[in-house]
Amino acid sequence: MAYDSAATRAKLLVAAIEEFSTYGFAGARIDRIAESADANKRSIYVYYTNKELLFAAALHKVISELNDAVPLTEDDLPGYAGRMFDYLTQHPAALRMHLWRQLERPELGPDAADVYSEKMARMTAGPAAGHLPSTDLLVLITGLTQSWVLAPRDLLTAADGDDPYRPQRLAEHRAVIVEAARRLCAPAP
Incomplete structure (x- = not known):
């Protein structure tokens, strides 16, 4: 059977996301990533050069998947908040x-400043234009979507x-998030 470099690279990225989301950059181990991907440790360096670039690739994949799955809809921020909450509870590695x-490593990963600037400009001009500055509104809605996952379990x-995390309780909290976003x-008055 021929070696499939694309499949190896993909398995390494999946394993890296799991490792980095669990241990962070400093705690992640290249050996564990290679073992989890059933790949040679050397292949990480061949495909990604070093640990930092592997982390950057993992970030890019996670953030791109999140942005594709939950695009920022400036004309329906409450709906966006609900969809983002759903995604974050179903994909905890993303958060x-x-x-x-x-x-x-705040400097790593895709630079989304242009995307946010464009969306906030449309928020200011569109139906989402409310009494709050668009940056503040988006920050508050982002915080709402993350609140359940970040709150202490106690x-x-x-x-x-x-x-x-039972389905009924998640649905109740989702409804609260959507209503809070609607009010924001x-x-x-």
Whole structure:
């Protein structure tokens, strides 16, 4: 059977995302990534040059997949908030990779400044234009979408002691997030 370099490269990237999202850049180990991908350690250096570029590639993949799955819809920010919440609860590695990036390597990954600038300009001119500056509005909505995943588990279970990730509870929290985003987008009274 012929060696499939594209498949090896893809398996390495999947293993890297799991490793980096679990341990961060500093804690991640190339040996574990290679073992998890059932690949030779040397192949990581052949395809990605070094650990930092592998981390950058993993970030790019995670962020690109998130942006493709949940495009920022400036004319429906409450819907965007709900879809982002769904994605983050279904793909926890995406948020963990983003957090590790912020903590350890903020300069790595795709530069989305142009994308955000374009979206915020449309928010200012479109139906999402409310009483809050577009940057602040987007930051607040982003925080809402991440709130459940980032909140201490003790806080999430304090009300009823039950699993905060059971489908019914996630649906309830999603509805709260969408309503909060709707209120944030509403024109000033």
